[in-house]
Every structure is written in structure tokens, then in C-alpha cells.
Amino acid sequence: MSLLSIEGVRKEYQVRGKRVVALESVDLDIREGEFVTIVGPSGCGKSTLLNLIVGLLRSSGGRIVFNGAAIDGICTQIGYVTQKDNLFPWRTLIENVEIALEIRGISRMSRRRQAEELIERVGLRGFEDHYPHELSGGMRQRANIIRTLIYDPELILMDEPFGPLDAQTRIVLQDELLKLWSTTKKTIIFITHDLIEAITLADRVVLMSSRPGRIKAVEQVNIARPRDVFKIHQSEQFRAVYENLWRELRPEVKLAEA
Numbered sequence: 001m002s003l004l005s006i007e008g009v010r011k012e013y014q015v016r017g018k019r020v021v022a023l024e025s026v027d028l029d030i031r032e033g034e035f036v037t038i039v040g041p042s043g044c045g046k047s048t049l050l051n052l053i054v055g056l057l058r059s060s061g062g063r064i065v066f067n068g069a070a071i072d073g074i075c076t077q078i079g080y081v082t083q084k085d086n087l088f089p090w091r092t093l094i095e096n097v098e099i100a101l102e103i104r105g106i107s108r109m110s111r112r113r114q115a116e117e118l119i120e121r122v123g124l125r126g127f128e129d130h131y132p133h134e135l136s137g138g139m140r141q142r143a144n145i146i147r148t149l150i151y152d153p154e155l156i157l158m159d160e161p162f163g164p165l166d167a168q169t170r171i172v173l174q175d176e177l178l179k180l181w182s183t184t185k186k187t188i189i190f191i192t193h194d195l196i197e198a199i200t201l202a203d204r205v206v207l208m209s210s211r212p213g214r215i216k217a218v219e220q221v222n223i224a225r226p227r228d229v230f231k232i233h234q235s236e237q238f239r240a241v242y243e244n245l246w247r248e249l250r251p252e253v254k255l256a257e258a
């Protein structure tokens, strides 16, 4: 059984009397433990799709089933790493990381221990007492990710989490994310505009058409794990997947620009 089923989902927005169809007939099944990436032109409805999955928005048609139950309102078993880090500027790094456990009433000692462990795993040790403005963009993104991992959601949605970072930092964070994922085996849906990143991380890459967003192609990535994110793009297998996806994506990007 799939962990998440998106069944015939449609979403339209009404903006000052004008109708914008963001998503049309989106069908997608996601297995437990799977790492799925989504690519598609700007404005094709990727963020809208994540907002529907987590229950922040309601669809205009179709349904989304998570763990056997239809999504109806915000689902707390789904973690959401948004594109912009939402760290609280008045809390230190460690206080930001442990916030979800604090809200759940976990004791201070226990939540500290869990936060420290994650901070260590993503190389932020020594920065526990720094405030967000005293951290680099890459450090803030790491904090943003582990503050979601700490409450152990079954499904994690990530909306271009490495978008604003430089190429080198992105690769380092991709490597860290794959290592975290290989030990936790959580299910991840990860949006990116970078085709190389999409293939590097994924079990399956989902490609969306320009608006109204539909699923245009789904490509299985059978490259063995653990993967070397620094070299993976040099392999023949990688190139074949890249070429297939780019052939499908190219006309969509042109349409979106027109």
C-alpha cells in the first residue's frame, strides 16, 4: 500500500475575479521510504501541491490520502521544510531545533539531547547558542531541516530547501541529506528546479508540465546507493536519465517563459 496517494487532484485559485488553474488531474502514489523529487517550470503548481498534501490548502477536486485517511486540515504527521527558513530570530539555534518537542511537552533534558545529536550530525556543533543572524545561509538551512526531523514525521515535504545556496554548499547539503535519509528511511518529497539535484537524490523524479501543472513524466533512477554526490553526474546511467528528463522538460520551460 502506498503511504500517500494523490488522486485526480485539481486546484484553482480565484484572484480578484480571475480564475487561475494551478493543478489539473494530478495522480501520484508514493511508497513508504521512497525519496521522490519534483521538477517543473516556475509557477506550475509545485508549492501548491505541497500545501495541499500538508493540508494548508484544500483542493478544488480529487483527494489526497495519507496513511489510509483523506487529508482534511493540517496533518501533524507530515513535516514541511519551506523554501525560506522560518527560524525564529529571537531563539538560538538549539532553541529553534527543539521547538517542536517543546510544543509537545517533552522534558527539557530529553529534547536537548535529541537536538544536540542532530546538530552534531549536520556539523553545527559549537553553534548551538548562536542566533539565526549569526549563521550562514547553509547553516540556517541545516537547522531548518533538523528542526523538522526532530519530531520524526513519517513524511517530509521539502520545497527547494537548497534553492538560495551556492553550488558547493548545495552539494555538501545533498550529501548530508542522503546520509540522514539512509539512516532514518523516511519518505521524502523534495522540490527543486535543478535537474541534477533531482536525479542525484531521487528514487523517482516526477516532472510537471507548465501551468496548469500536470504530471508529464516519471523517471525511475536506478543508480545504486550510497551515492557519491560529488561524482554521480559523470556516470553513463546518470546521463541517460538526465537526457530523458531534459527532453521532456525543455518545451515546458519555453512555454512558461513565453
Ligand SMILES: Nc1ncnc2c1ncn2[C@@H]1O[C@H](COP(=O)(O)OP(=O)(O)OP(=O)(O)O)[C@@H](O)[C@H]1O
Pocket: 013, 014, 015, 020, 022, 040, 041, 042, 043, 044, 045, 046, 047, 048, 049, 211
Ligand atoms: N495563494 C494564492 N492565491 C492565488 N494564486 C496563487 C496562490 N498561490 C499560488 N498561486 C498561483 O498558482 C500558480 C502556481 O503557484 P505555485 O507557487 O504553486 O508554483 P511553483 O511551481 O511552486 O512555482 P515556483 O517554482 O516559482 O516556486 C501560480 O500561477 C500562482 O500565481
Ligand SMILES: [Mg+2]
Pocket: 046, 047, 048, 159
Ligand atoms: Mg514554489
